[in-house]
Each structure stands twice: as structure tokens, then as C-alpha cells.
Amino acid sequence: MEVTTQTVGLPQLNKPAPAFDAITTHGRKTLEDYKGKWLILFSHPADFTPVCTTEFIGFQERKDQFDAMNCELLGLSIDSHHSHNAWTLNIKEKFGVEIQFPIIADLDMKVAMSYGMIHEAAADTSAVRATFIIDPEGILRAMVYYPMSNGRQIDEFVRLLKAMQTSDSNACATPENWREGEKVIVPPPATIDEARARLESNEYECTDFYFCKKSL
Incomplete structure (x- = not known):
């Protein structure tokens, strides 16, 4: 079977994120x-393109929320740092938004290849819209890919990061579209006795023994 670049060395959830050493705008x-902080590493196809511009503005507008969650932002594309610098200055001039997080200049594609950002069927010389959330220990916790034609929904990454941090802190899961302050899902019971006890407990809101929620 032929092995392509998409199947070699792709990152995996709950394993160490690929290391990198790269030139950035900072x-x-x-x-x-x-290390010690969460990191959202995200790639975009090219500088000076409209969809990517809206995404960078979106990430910057929510930077304070990410900062409050101990999370750094780091962009990437297959462009030079000169292009990145010119583009960020252009965004400041034309849209009034100053991009305050660094952008990797990945001309040799080393970072993009190690993170599986190059998809030949989409574009063989550009990184697709990939987003990776890495935890303070350097473990890859989430990754999301978008098509070249459609921009990301940045608020979802704010929500997802808060959900993962809540799950880590409280040994719980979160339901679809969970928001901070809503009830969380507790892990299924391990034994039949634990299942019976849970159904009789006032601590949980149970639909059935395997589906229980609680307030934090």
C-alpha cells in the first residue's frame, strides 16, 4: 500500500504534540x-487572503478570553515572516485590529508536515485550516480541520477549551454545546451497586443509571 504524507507521522490525541523550533513574528x-500553558496552534492557507483575515481578527478579538484561561495563540502558514509582518500591519491599517500573537513562518513546511496540515487533495503547497489544542504538559488534546473555503467559528474553541479544563478539574464530561455554569455529565458507574446507589442519590439528576448530570 502506498503511504502518503497524510498518513506519516500524524499527531494523535492524548499523545505528546510534535515538537517544533520555528521563526515567528515574535x-x-x-x-x-x-510548557505550563495551554496552546492553540492553528494554520491558515495564506497571508493576504480574506477568509484568513477574518479568522485572525476573530482570534485576536477573543485573545483576552484565552489569556484568562492560561492559553496562548500561535498561527502558522507557508509564508515568510516578512509576509506575516506585512499582513499584520495591513490588518491593523485596514481593519483597526492589532494581531498580538506570533505567527510561524513555515517555509520549509516542517511544522505543517509534522502536524498533518498539508492535505494534497486540498492544496499541496498550503496548510489547510487546522487547529490543535495542546495542554500545559505538551499533550495534544484536540484537533479540528476545516475546508479551505470556510472560516472557523472561534467561539467554539473558547467553549471547547473551557469544557476540557472543566473536565480535567472535576473528573467529568460535558454534554453537547455545554456552557460554563451548566450541569456536567458524571462518569458511568463501575458496578451494579454503584448504579443502584446513584439512582437513589439526591446528588445527581439521572435519566437512567448510565446518564446522570450534576452541578459543580
């Missing part, structure tokens, strides 16, 4: 620089 950055 100087050289490595994955190790972000």
Missing part, C-alpha cells in the same frame, strides 16, 4: 516555550 518559538 522571534524564535519552540513547543517547550509553552
Whole structure:
């Protein structure tokens, strides 16, 4: 069977994120620089393109929310840092938004290839719209891919990060479209006795023994 670049070395959830050492608009950055913080690493097809511009504005407008969750932002495309610098200055001039997070200049595609951002069927010389959430220990916790033609919904990454942090802190799961302050899902019971006890408990809101919620 022929092995393509899409199937070699792709990152996997709950395993260490691929290391990188790259030039950015804020100087050289490595994955190790972000240890102790959450990191959202996201790629875009090219500078000076309209959809990518809206996404960068969207990430910047929510930067304070990410900062409050101990999360850094890091962009990437197969463009030079000169192009990145010119584009961010253009966004400031034309849209009044200053991009305050770094952007990797991945001309040799090393970072893009290690993270599986190059999809030949979409574009063989551009990174697709990929988003990776890496935890403070350098573990890859989530990854989402979007088509070239459609921009990301940045609020979903705010919501997802808050949900993952809540799950980590409280040993719970979160339901569809969970928002902070809503009830969480508790893990299914391990034994029949635990299942009976849960149904009789006032601590949980149970639809059935395997489906129980609680307030935090």
C-alpha cells in the first residue's frame, strides 16, 4: 500500500504534540516555550487572503478570553515572516485590529508536515485550516480541520477549551454545546451497586443509571 504524507507521522490525541523550533513574528518559538500553558496552534492557507483575515481578527478579538484561561495563540502558514509582518500591519491599517500573537513562518513546511496540515487533495503547497489544542504538559488534546473555503467559528474553541479544563478539574464530561455554569455529565458507574446507589442519590439528576448530570 502506498503511504502518503497524510498518513506519516500524524499527531494523535492524548499523545505528546510534535515538537517544533520555528521563526515567528515574535522571534524564535519552540513547543517547550509553552510548557505550563495551554496552546492553540492553528494554520491558515495564506497571508493576504480574506477568509484568513477574518479568522485572525476573530482570534485576536477573543485573545483576552484565552489569556484568562492560561492559553496562548500561535498561527502558522507557508509564508515568510516578512509576509506575516506585512499582513499584520495591513490588518491593523485596514481593519483597526492589532494581531498580538506570533505567527510561524513555515517555509520549509516542517511544522505543517509534522502536524498533518498539508492535505494534497486540498492544496499541496498550503496548510489547510487546522487547529490543535495542546495542554500545559505538551499533550495534544484536540484537533479540528476545516475546508479551505470556510472560516472557523472561534467561539467554539473558547467553549471547547473551557469544557476540557472543566473536565480535567472535576473528573467529568460535558454534554453537547455545554456552557460554563451548566450541569456536567458524571462518569458511568463501575458496578451494579454503584448504579443502584446513584439512582437513589439526591446528588445527581439521572435519566437512567448510565446518564446522570450534576452541578459543580
